[in-house]
Amino acid sequence: MNTKEEVLAILQDLTGEDLSDKMDENIFANGLMDSMASVQMLLNLQEKFEIDVPVSEFDREEWDTPSKIVAKVESLENE
Amino acid sequence: MNFNFINLQPYGNPHYFIYLMIGLIPIILGLYYGRRFKIYECIFSVVFLFLIFDADKWQQGVSLIIYLLIELVITYCYLYYRKKGKNKTWAFYLAVFLSIVPLIMVKVQTAFPKAKIPGVLAFLGISYITFKTVQVIMEIRDGAIKEVNLGTYLRFLLFFPTFSSGPIDRYRRFAKECDVAPKRDQYVNDLGLATRYLFQGFLYKFVLGWFFGTYWLPRISRMALIAGTANGGLKLSWWLLAYMYCYSMYLFFDFAGYSLFAVSISYFMGIHTPMNFNKPFLSQNIKEFWNRWHMTLSFWFRDYIYMRFTFFAMKKKLFKNPVRLSQVAYLLLFLVMGFWHGLTWYYIVYGLFHAIAIIINDYWIRYKKKHKDKLPSNKFTKCLSIFVTFNVVCFSFLIFSGFLSQLWFGWM
Known part of the structure; x- marks a missing residue:
């Protein structure tokens, strides 16, 4: 699985929905995600990708669509 | 000796705005021509802060200066500690605790005016300045803030337009803007707004x-x-x-x-x-309400209490059930918010009320997700949810107002 698929799998686990055709939908605005789900997502991402994302670095606006999350993870992986 | 100092509380009366606008002219002209006059800005800020704390309020001013020194020492000691590569949890808790001690003492003193705590005197804005220092300490812990420039930090803490009651800005956001002038077209747009x-x-x-x-x-x-x-x-x-x-x-x-x-x-x-408000009374549920009402405060509580607590508890696996964890975190958040408003029954009940409301709201959201196809969603249901939310919120404000205390017990 590539990064995109892994991220989508984590998101599906949290939201109960397959988001592969909603890559640019705001998942906070439509109620799929909330703060609690973001925390779970951060922990799952840390485990899966061995990246370090402290809560301070979680700015909702930078993480509010599946595409943005994939891009964030990819940039953190390359650090 | 009898000096007649003028004392001006922020945005208190029309005169204030006249003085403010006169003082702003050089800043506006400078920014329009792409220059930020930092020294003038500082003098301007200090003058308006002085006007809050002069005359009969001078003791508050002294209190502010002592408070600032304490917070600076705590912040820089913790920063020094982190820079040496150390990151013990107890040191972090200690720094956060010490930074809120003055606020706690002020809250206790306000609740029990008879029990005089020596040397403790509330000054206007203490809550909001404390939110800012705690924020900085937490981000130093996370490594998100690696360097704190003394000048920037002081300007951030004492930024006078928001000094008395917020909105609560973020250090990293403020630091990016405070040394540079915005681009001309951006600034012209800002002036319009x-x-x-x-x-x-x-x-x-x-x-x-x-x-x-x-x-x-x-x-x-x-x-x-x-x-x-x-x-x-x-x-x-x-x-x-x-x-x-x-x-x-x-x-x-x-x-x-x-x-x-x-x-x-x-x-x-x-x-x-x-911004602090975004049409809060059009919220369709309590959760949305808190994303629209006193936003900088609720986001502060969300980011620095709710998310940190849930992150920590999940990592340590303190709760088996994430639903239970989020409920405990809501209770924690809203109780802290209640206590922060003041040590009186109606503020604490107000906090509890919102915690319970948001927990019920979450049950409903989960139920809705499961039965999506069976529940109607149309203009009428939207109006109904706005109506229900509005009334729940107004009821919470009735508790918050303290009027029930006056009605029932004769004191507020």
Whole structure:
């Protein structure tokens, strides 16, 4: 699985929905995600990708669509 | 000796705005031509801070200076510690605890005025300045803030448009803007917004807020007390209901008006202080309400208490069930918010009430997700949810107002 698929799998686990055709939908605005789900997502991402994302670095606006999350993870992986 | 100092509380009366606008002229001209006059800005800020704390309020001013020194020492000691590569959890807790000690003492002193704690004196803005220092300490812990420039930090803490009651800005956001001038077209756009916010603020605070708070509220309050005493029992009456709506409107227009002033003056100074309100009474549920009401405060609580607590608890696997964890975290958040408002029963009940409301709200959201196809969603259900949310919120403000305490126990 590539990064995109892994991220989508984590998101599906949290939201109960397959988001592969909603890559640019705001998942906070439509109620799929909330703060609690973001925390779970951060922990799952840390485990899966061995990246370090402290809560301070979680700015909702930078993480509010599946595409943005994939891009964030990819940039953190390359650090 | 008798000096006649003028004392000016922020945004208190029309004169204040005249002085403010005169003082702003050089800053606006400078920014328009792409220059930020930092020294002038500092003098300007210090003068307006001085006007808050001079004359009979001078003791508050001394209190502020001592407070600032304490917070600076704590922040820089912790930063030094982190820079040496150390990151023990106890050191972090200690730094956070020490930074909120002055605020706790002030809150205790306010609640028990008879128990005089020596050397403790509240000053205007202590809560908001504490939110800022705690924020900085937490981000130093996370490594998100690696360097704290003393000048920037002081300007951040003492930024006078937001000094008395927020909105609560973020250090990293503020630091990016405070040394540079915005681009010309951006700044021209900001000036337009600043002017609009200023006049919207006048309408909110001095017209609507005045009508609800100064004109109607005392009259309704008198009637509710009379009718309540006549009715006996829980002292309920239609006047009490009127009080609930009138107070809620007053609270919104007064505080939203103040916040608009603070954002407006920040924009004139080329700083994009975040907005505090976004049509809160159109929220369709309590969760949404907190994303629209006093936003910088609720986001502060969300980011620095709720998310940190859930992150920590999940990592340590303190709870098996994430639903239970989120409920505990909500209780924690809203209780802290209640205590922060003051150590009085109605603030704490207000916190509990919102925690319970948001927990019920979450049950409902989960139920809705499961039964998506069976539940109707149309204009009517949307209006209904706005109506229900509005009334739940207004009821919480009735608790918050302390009027029930006056009605039932004769004190506020």
